[in-house]
Amino acid sequence: MTTANKTTSATKGTNEILIIGAGVAGLAAGCYLQMNGFQTRILERHTLPGGCCTAWTRKGYVFDYCIEWLNGTDPDSSPYKVWHELGALNGKSIKTFEQFNRVIDADGQTVNFYTDPDRLEQHLLSISPEDERLIKNFCRYMRRFQKLDLCPPLAPIPLMGWKQKLTMAAEILPQLGLFWRTGGTQMDDFCEQLKHPLLKKTFPLILMQDHGNFSLIPYLYTMAAAGSGNAGFPEGGSLGLSQSITRRYLDLGGKIDYKIKVDRVLLEKDGDDNRAVGVRLKNGREIPASQVISTIDGHTTLFHLLEEQYMTPTLDKLYHEILPQGGNTYPGLITVFVGCRKKVGEGEPHSTTYILNEQEAEQLPECMQGSILLQHRSRMADGFTPQEGSVIRLAYFTYFDRWNRWRSEDKPHYRRRKEEIVTFIRSFLEKLYPGINDTIDVIEVATPVTMKRYTGNTGGAILGWKSEEADNLLDRLINKDKMQLPGLKNFYMAGHWVAGGSLIKAAVSGRYVAQFLCKNMNRSFDSGFSNYQGAWHPDQWGLQLERSTSESVQDDEADVLETITANI
Structure with missing residues (x-):
């Protein structure tokens, strides 16, 4: 109507x-x-x-879908004020990491992207002294971003008073040169200037596998924020x-x-x-x-x-x-969760992007960019595993239209392709962690169609x-x-x-x-901080988590919890 x-x-x-x-x-x-x-x-x-900011459970394992890092976890930052007003972080600890991400190429060569710019600079120079100028510039910019408190303004510009606008201008004007240099340089263009082939192919994968249309700013700001404790993982x-x-x-x-x-x-x-x-x-x-x-x-x-x-x-x-x-919105995402009864990957970073060789990229169904992200989610927060075990999340970008067509017109083929992902992941993990297959309790595959049906997002996009x-x-x-x-x-x-x-x-x-x-409505706007003081406990995920699991499996309206299990 x-x-x-x-x-x-x-x-x-x-x-x-x-x-x-x-x-x-x-x-x-x-x-x-x-x-x-x-x-x-x-x-x-x-x-x-x-x-999208959700999780679900399988056999006691909690599969956390969304956050890789959260902007505004430093209590002294402007974004934290918003989270405090919303009670989002009250009673929670924040976990931070020395490495933002590790990237390993198909030959096993490794680049560690540390959140400490001094350590990062030393590491990158040890790999490629010939790229000294670009490396030092990148790390110098990162140090400058660590000193900035970047956040969307807490009021839209049309509702700002002149004092607020002057304050904002005073904060931005001294940084215009920094923003101009880093915002005017696309990551792809920056990589073209690098001489060392390993740095050329690993730098774009610091944040995510889809790096088109990104300037240097999101890379520098996010790594800088992580290094200063302002982009951690909340309990x-x-x-x-x-x-x-x-x-x-x-x-x-x-x-x-x-x-x-x-x-x-x-x-x-x-x-x-x-x-x-x-x-x-x-x-x-x-x-x-x-x-x-x-x-x-x-x-x-x-x-x-x-x-x-x-x-x-x-x-x-x-x-x-x-x-x-193409390239103006985020592509679809394949997400695979693995729950197993042993601790794996101890001693390695919580996050690693693997660049696949040609054969692997061909075997991994509908892999868009020839790489896959692996995260040890159970090391990012407590409570994701039932006992002494691990939750591993693997993700790669893919083609929504293909998965959507199969889901609509040929469900048996859709399921076969998901089973092929499981087969690949089993083989991939076994090479990394010999014996892991004997301990796997559950493997969960979510396609971009899953995200589309669960949230309604166009193209199953995460953003x-x-x-x-x-x-x-x-x-x-x-x-x-x-x-x-x-x-x-x-x-x-x-x-x-x-x-x-x-x-x-x-x-x-x-x-x-x-x-x-x-x-x-001619009302003055007011806000206040949450006074909640209770400590976080996994019980606060609520019985709804278990209830939504069974209901969603039965309800064809949301297939985010489609599951392929192994070793049952």
Whole structure:
């Protein structure tokens, strides 16, 4: 009924704000609105909060899906203020690592990417003295980034006072040269200047295997933050973060409805414009609202919930020009979790990217970039294993369209390809850790179709945009359109399809929505820190974790928990 002009009884007489999606952005928006006296209700399609920021269990092993590092874990940093307001890190320890990542090429040559710039410089120079100038520049930039407290502003620019704008300018202006040099250099271009072939092929893999459209800034900032304790791994992991924010939201008086799938936004004529007055669910039920905030996938919001009625020139460019171009969004991801009854990989870094040889790259189904990431997740936080064991996560980028076609048209082939992944992973791990196959209890394979069905994200992407042009357009959505759509009142959008990728940006986007809404309702915006003092315990993952496992296996709507097991 998005084009209807009449008001039904279901859309009258409520002050409640509906938030679509209980991911980090939705939970944050709910928290900040509750802090400011609004009544909110979050509608979530799954049985757990968090969206991509989640985990699930198999045979007592906890498979933590999302966080590899979390920006803002240093209590003295600006991002930490947001996490403190949301109660995300209260009572939790933070684990940091001396190495951000290790990259090993197909011949076994290793580069250790240390988070200490002095140690990194010494190590890289020992490998390639001929690249001294570039290595020293990279490490010098990294030292400078360690001194910066980078975070999305805690208020959107249109709502800043002149003092806030001057303060922000005073912080940025001295660093313009640094930003210009590092932001103007793409990682691929930097690697072309390197002389040593090992550094050429390992540098792009510091963060992730898909490095297209990335300047040096995300590499330098993230490694610098990790070295200063501002990009650690929180106790409880991904689902622990989501559940902590959920606890904060519920304590503030918010409400969450799970297993609710929104099908359309209900609209009503308001002068020359329309206004959002509620939502219709997939089962036909209508829920009224005074305001509607969508924090889910941008494409789903614009093209399905709103039936493509409110496309602006900015959105047209994003979704009709930039989205179809390759490399402007994150590709699909294959994620494999392995639970085994022995400790493996002790003495090696928690994270290693392996560059595969040609034969391995050919054998690994639909491997996009010839490499695979291996992480010892059970060494990143306690509680991921039932006893003395290990949880290993392996991941590589892949082609969503192929997996989606097989899942839709040829499920037996889809399952065979997943079984081929299991076969490869068994062989790969056995070479690294002889005897591991005899101890494996479970192997879990999640494809990008799994992510699409679980979260609704376009292309099964773990994050949204990754291009400078897209980032500039997102700035318009926030600073010009104020996270609303022209011609549609009482409707807002937030999340990484609006504010850019990363959990802290998602959380801040929820803060921005609350600030814009307060402004439009002539209320002053207020926030406060969570006073929760309890220590984190694995019980706080909640019985929902076990319950969602069985329900999701039975419910074809979310196949994130499809499992291929071994040695049962």
